[in-house]
Amino acid sequence: MTGFLTLNGKRALITGGTQGAGAATVALFRDLGAQVLTTARSRPESLPNDMFVAADLTTLQGCDILAEAARNRLGGVDVIVHMLGGSSAPGGGVAALGEAEWQAELNLNLLPAVRLDRALVPGMVAQGSGVVIHVTSIQHLLPLPEATTGYAAAKAALSVYSKSLSKEVSPKGVRVVRVAPGWIETEASVRLAERLAQEAGTDYEGGKRIIMDALGGIPLGRPAKPAEIADLIAFLASDRATTITGTEYVIDGGTVPTA
Template sequence: MTSFLSLVGKRALVTSGTKGAGKATADLLRELGAAVFTVARNAPDDRSDAMFIAADLTTAEGCERVAAAALDRLGGIDILVHMLGGSSAPGGGFAALTDAHWERELALNLFPAVRLDRALVPAMTAQRSGVVVHVSSIQRLLPLPEATTGYAAAKAALSTYSKALSKEVAPQGVRVVRIAPGWIETEASVQLAERVAREAGTDYAGGKAMIMASLGGIPLGRPAKPEDVANLIAFLVSDRAASITGTEYVIDGGTIPTV
């Protein structure tokens, strides 16, 4: 029986590929036959190999190193997954955000994608094939003013940029898609739920419930698993999704309450 989905012969770069949804995505792409090059700020378990590079993608120099290494070690690029993202901004609303906070949010959530695309997408257009996945967030549609204004605005900018790129490169055979996760139960989110639980004097399940309530609820009743996100990405980068470009797929358990 023929496999429904295969990535044999494909060459992929996955950023933030050593933890959470990034690791799940890199692992699944490899399982489906792709050669996968990953990047993160630090090597997993203090080890490195030929298909991993440690780099700081918030800098132009880091992006240049990663792009050059990916092309050198893969011999080309077919799939580019921009998983990197996050926020270190303080709570306190808009007035608590300094220029430095805003610059950090953009440096982490927008510029790495812009820079790596600029370095790698021309190779895709030259071969007239390739897929770029920008991982946005439902926060661009559902910002939490107390704590995620900068992050949400940066992800909104990423989404707009992604749409423009898709329109530009589709005629050259390159697809550009976005996914917008809600809360993903990664190592970091587990730690957050545990901290919330301790502060509230409850257990982990109680901490998860409090976070879900802060998002307005998750109708599915649970956050997404990293593997859920990986499964969606694997489909979108495959030939099974050959007519899909320029659009966004929300994976949030129903969190966004509107059409």
């Protein structure tokens, strides 16, 4: 990929960039020549201080801290990649989701993107260029009611918000696109597959099959690799995608029958 794309000179902010697809995206952006700032609650030893900000983005204060750091350290941004997301909601369907669980899903999966865009997109508009990439999920098209209703609803809201933002700022030179991954083989998903395999008395491949069956099957036969998600995001952020805005790219191995 590095032989075909360049992000030289791009100033990029990538949230959730310390694990999984986020970490892969940070690494690829750096390889492609971008100046990258990323964030999480605590800094891993692998990331130097000059490219990391410790912040809790589920809070308004944390988003303000990160936005100010992006302005001070990068002088503004050319690319924002909203990778942050996830869910800790209990199983049990809608009845298991109280007020705290719903608020937690919105605070993690919707509001950080809204707050950071509000703080940083005006600078993109002022310079007449920029790219905002919202990482949604196929869950907003294919929710799993047992455990992901709140997460799926928050990602659906993020997708609609993203489309609205694109209609507003694309005429001003700022592209806004969405990437909707399916199951990604991250460290967390590997642990889940191993746990399911142990409970079912099978091996890791059998644990992966249990997850794929729960999703209704993955025609490709495997989950995506973090680097594959990063490749798509890097292309969309690059000058090779300058006419792409307002749309969503599903990368799920064919999980969603239509999109």
